[in-house]
Amino acid sequence: MAINIIKEKCIGCGLCFKSCPKDAFYFEKYDGNKLGKVAAIGPSCDFCNQCLTSCKFGAIEEKKIEVQADLSEYKHVWVFAEQRHGKMMNVALELIGEGYRLAKEISEDTQVCAVLLGDEADIDPLVDECFAYGAEKVYKIASPVLKNYTTDGYTFALKEAIDQYKPEIVLYGATHIGRDFAPRIAARCNTGLTADCTRLDVRVSSYIEYTSKNTTLDTSTLDPNDPSTGIKQTRPAFGGNLMATIVCPRTRPQMSTVRPGVMQKREPVAGAKGEVVEVKTTVSDKDIHIKIKDIVKSTKVMVSLTDAEIICSGGRGLGDPSGFELIKKFADKVGGVVGSSRAAVDAGWIDHSHQVGQTGTTVKPNIYFACGISGAIQHLAGMQTSECIVAINKDADAPIFEVADYGIVGDLYKVIPEIIAEWDNAEALYDASTK
């Protein structure tokens, strides 16, 4: 168990029972209190610590974790600066920004270091970009063998560097590559890894500040003056229904993958410089046991609403059935599928198979464009867990704006054609906006 129950303090009231999502508590006979029983914890406990703050009598305490290994020789924050064909992934720049924040929280002389793996010609031009976004040191691990990402090659090369330089923390973007690479290297280092983090803290005081502002966590058992700087990695679990904060107290480096788009890039400083460390790697073709035969960029053909990654939905705000022609054009452009509200189906504008909502299909795409949809409860029930909701509606008071991540108040017949026209420029627009 991750908790202890102090029998002398327990009065046998059972208040803690309610806090346990796994029903792990039961009563044990005990002669030392009036009720003659104390709480005990059974095998279904999954160590979530939610009961810690449930006891009004201080009878539940956190089991202290004993650390035997000497962890002090591990220093600095590393960021896996993922690049593909010489182009830096955005998440890497975000992580340099986040790594900088963490490093300075640990101590003034802790540095954030970017680690570039790849072919010399691909990674050399990226060194300055790392410095511009806040890296204080760049480790270059260059080899023709590392030109394309392979699990084997990258793991071999980074493990060598970790053994040599001993970072305290290593951060990876939770991309398809990061989520393949990080677990393999963590296992090889026999250290802990936490996936898909959305928040990182090293100081207990900043963790308290974050959780008390943004979450339901009772922070009364945490000490803001705690000097420890172990990383606290917060991530969603149970399909986003629960958040868990994970620590890695016994082993180093501490490793996390972090979801793209959640951390902040630093304002780039043109001409910023730092130390470049050329890491000698002994990786060779013999270390790689797979063969990449082809790398293909593609736009996917969407088959159904439930599998769709982008959904463009129209509602009564379209005004008439021909509005779905624009929605179809929109969906084709963005590689999405056409959805609709019940109102539009009931009006006979589109087939029921397109309907999203409680009586239609429940969807969870990466992006849900709600166009001319007011946002009736029954519709919201079918789409509100979408990763990102964009609402376009003339009526600024429409309920759809309450669940939308981004809202545009305007005439969809004017706004959508502009989105279609600019869609392919998104990357250039974004790059320009961050320069």
Place this chain on the structure above:
Amino acid sequence: MAFNIIVCAKQVPDTNVIKINPKTGTLIRDGVPSILNNDDANALEQALQIKDKFDDVKVTVITMGPPQANDLLFECIAKGADEGILVSDRAVGGSDTWATSNTLEAAIRRWVKDNGDYNLIFTGRQAIDGDTAQVGPQLAEKLGIPQVSYVEEFEIDEDRKTVTVKRQLEDGYELIEVALPCLLTTIKELNTPRYMTVAGIYGNKEMKTWNAKDIEVDLTKVGLEASPTNVFRSFTPAPKQPGVKIEGDTENAQAKNLLIKLKGKHVI
């Protein structure tokens, strides 16, 4: 010699029906069904498709969990797997992904002792309760075999020495050839899992349970105490933040500002 495929699968609560009690902030688990993890169903399906194609294939499903995880083995065998093994022991409870991969490694090594080498291991990419996607690659590392994750298409050579797979990327795919034995993690795009058959449901079930002693696992490498990561705190997320209104003097400016936001959030 038989062509041996091992499928690692997990029984998970159906997170799509989990609700939070708004008063206590805890998960309401009553009435939440336990299911075969989605990606693992695709892993099993791929193994069964190989079994359909060749007549000397043996498919073994290994799972780790409490005794009720036997339901999962029942389901997998009723779909066509040859045998199911449950690794269940209090000593491995509270394991994080590192400790879980140590447990599965030990179970597979034990299986090899009894049955000879495996040719192929499938796991789902990730489980819907944890969503970590870590156990597959970590198990491959422990076993010292190559891995390919996010497999969305699969082809096996006639001589069954190599497989060629499509590995999904955010913006396309890689075509990868890998020699056996290897470990592949599967995603839903790979196939459509079959249903249980009536014959399968009523047929004989080759099921067994192994404890920590049976798999001869090093007890200093499994369970809560050995896991490098531990839960520090857990809590329910705060209600959704209010959205951002996209401003702009013209529709074109609004469209541009929206795309900048979407790109910045990596949703496009």
